Amino acid sequence: MAPQLDGYFAEVDKLSNHFIDRLAKAVAIPSISSDASRRPDVVRMGEFLAAELKNLGASVEMRPLGKQPDKPDLDLPPVVLARYGSDKNKRTILVYGHYDVQPAEKSDGWSTEPFTLTVGEDGRMFGRGSTDDKGPVLGWLNAIEAHQKAGVDFPVNLLMCFEGMEEYGSEGLDELIEKEGKGYFADADAVCISDNYWLGTEKPCLTYGLRGCNYYSVEISGPGADLHSGVFGGTAQEPMTDLVRVLGSLVDTNGKIQVPGIYEQVAPVTSDEEGLYDGIAFTMETLHESLGSKTTVFEDKKSTLMARWRYPSLSVHGVEGAFSAPGAKTVIPAKVIGKFSIRTVPDMDIDKTNEAVYSYVKQVFAKLNSKNSLKVYAQHTGKWWVASPNHWNFRAAGKATERVWGVKPDFTREGGSIPVTLTFEQATGKNVLLLPMGSSTDGAHSINEKLDKRNYIEGIKLLGAYLHYVAEEPQN
Numbered sequence: 001m002a003p004q005l006d007g008y009f010a011e012v013d014k015l016s017n018h019f020i021d022r023l024a025k026a027v028a029i030p031s032i033s034s035d036a037s038r039r040p041d042v043v044r045m046g047e048f049l050a051a052e053l054k055n056l057g058a059s060v061e062m063r064p065l066g067k068q069p070d071k072p073d074l075d076l077p078p079v080v081l082a083r084y085g086s087d088k089n090k091r092t093i094l095v096y097g098h099y100d101v102q103p104a105e106k107s108d109g110w111s112t113e114p115f116t117l118t119v120g121e122d123g124r125m126f127g128r129g130s131t132d133d134k135g136p137v138l139g140w141l142n143a144i145e146a147h148q149k150a151g152v153d154f155p156v157n158l159l160m161c162f163e164g165m166e167e168y169g170s171e172g173l174d175e176l177i178e179k180e181g182k183g184y185f186a187d188a189d190a191v192c193i194s195d196n197y198w199l200g201t202e203k204p205c206l207t208y209g210l211r212g213c214n215y216y217s218v219e220i221s222g223p224g225a226d227l228h229s230g231v232f233g234g235t236a237q238e239p240m241t242d243l244v245r246v247l248g249s250l251v252d253t254n255g256k257i258q259v260p261g262i263y264e265q266v267a268p269v270t271s272d273e274e275g276l277y278d279g280i281a282f283t284m285e286t287l288h289e290s291l292g293s294k295t296t297v298f299e300d301k302k303s304t305l306m307a308r309w310r311y312p313s314l315s316v317h318g319v320e321g322a323f324s325a326p327g328a329k330t331v332i333p334a335k336v337i338g339k340f341s342i343r344t345v346p347d348m349d350i351d352k353t354n355e356a357v358y359s360y361v362k363q364v365f366a367k368l369n370s371k372n373s374l375k376v377y378a379q380h381t382g383k384w385w386v387a388s389p390n391h392w393n394f395r396a397a398g399k400a401t402e403r404v405w406g407v408k409p410d411f412t413r414e415g416g417s418i419p420v421t422l423t424f425e426q427a428t429g430k431n432v433l434l435l436p437m438g439s440s441t442d443g444a445h446s447i448n449e450k451l452d453k454r455n456y457i458e459g460i461k462l463l464g465a466y467l468h469y470v471a472e473e474p475q476n
């Protein structure tokens with residue numbers, strides 16, 4: 001089956017240094033979507049992708065998305081829409097990825113410069129965005145190029161949608177997808193997203209579910225300006241003291257969410273589901289390796305996978321406005337903004353969850369009898385998604401995985417979120433598959449994010465092979 005693949009694979013190997021150079025160029029652009037001052041870099045990254053795609057012969061459109069809702073003077077970065085091939089006799093696959101990244105500073109604890117791709121002797125390629133999601137996005141471009149250079153016919157038509165705001169809740173993209181479901185994306189027969197990770201470091205997986213993410217700010221203010229704690233300590237009510245109490249009330253040490261009205265919304269475990277977890281290639285040792293410690297909530301695999309895939313979690317991320325530098329500063333911050341998020345799961349409802357959070361936070365604050373002021377609001381929200389893996393799209397990806405990695409993939413759900421996944425499914429009416437490239441130790445969102453050279457190069461082969469098997473699969 002798919003006999004042309006050997007030529008394609010050999011070409012990918014031949015071009016591997018060129019593909020690593022392309023990733024280095026992408027990592028060098030600090031396209032941090034959450035930092036308004038970096039917006040020109042995010043746009044530059046979109047332009048880089050568009051130029052590379054045009055060089056490969058794709059037709060490309062840069063779609064503006066208007067202003068950022070919470071920053072009315074700031075343009076959202078454009079969505080890069082591209083088409084490669086329009087043969088009516090071929091299937092059309094729509095792929096999505098994101099070209100923005102999470103923030104990174106060397107001073108956060110990185111061992112290398114975060115925006116310089118640093119390839120170690122052992123094949124680990126460090127750099128912000130290497131695995132999330134520049135490596136996988138470039139994987140599609142590299143697959144096109146390797147087909148061209150190997151003289152292998154590209155097996156499908158490819159529609160591409162690459163956005164620059166995923167790490168900030170995919171602002172503005174839902175509307176575009178909804179509009180283009182029957183427009184630019186009308187020909188799509190299925191959707192493939194490469195923007196998540198294997199459960200471990202050795203066994204590939206196909207992913208059919210994601211958690212959603214509601215991201216909250218809780219703002220407490222009092223004094224008109226930051227104060228000297230010697231002069232005003234003991235005489236002014238302190239916003240930070242209140243905030244610590246509010247944040248501390250949200251979740252317990254074992255991750256149990258304390259907000260009433262959350263667990264009541266969670267779908268019950270079915271008997272089919274009960275048996276699902278034992279067969280997954282995942283061990284607590286793998287988890288300890290990717291965690292970098294043994295400080296897990298659970299001691300067993302099943303509870304751990306269930307906690308990651310099918311139960312909600314609440315994480316406290318940080319405090320804006322608080323003193324956080326090394327050393328000692330005797331200040332009373334005047335206004336502090338705590339940030340936390342809830343990962344949501346079936347059957348949780350975004351609005352119901354928001355209401356539960358607002359009401360609980362207000363109640364906890366009221367009990368403090370503080371004279372300070374409180375605001376609580378959602379910065380962005382995103383839906384959970386669970387699909388059926390019984391579809392030719394998954395079958396093709398399964399065959400491609402066996403061909404490239406020599407092993408049948410696990411079928412997994414993902415603890416992270418890709419807010420537009422459900423929107424793609426609903427707007428196109430087509431099956432959506434998540435086909436990851438990176439592994440569990442890649443450290444996405446963390447310091448020292450990396451993508452292993454092996455995962456990048458074999459991942460490029462995988463994406464190309466998937467397209468070949470898609471072309472061969474009979475309809476469901």
Ligand SMILES: C[C@H](N)C(=O)N[C@@H](Cc1c[nH]cn1)C(=O)O
Nearest residue numbers: 132166167168169195213416417
């Ligand atoms: C799984 C994907 N690579 C990812 O990292 N998604 C982000 C998206 C996000 C950011 N805010 C809300 N959702 C994530 O899961 O944090």
Ligand SMILES: [Zn+2]
Nearest residue numbers: 098132133195
């Ligand atoms: Zn991502």
Ligand SMILES: [Zn+2]
Nearest residue numbers: 132167444445
């Ligand atoms: Zn991410």
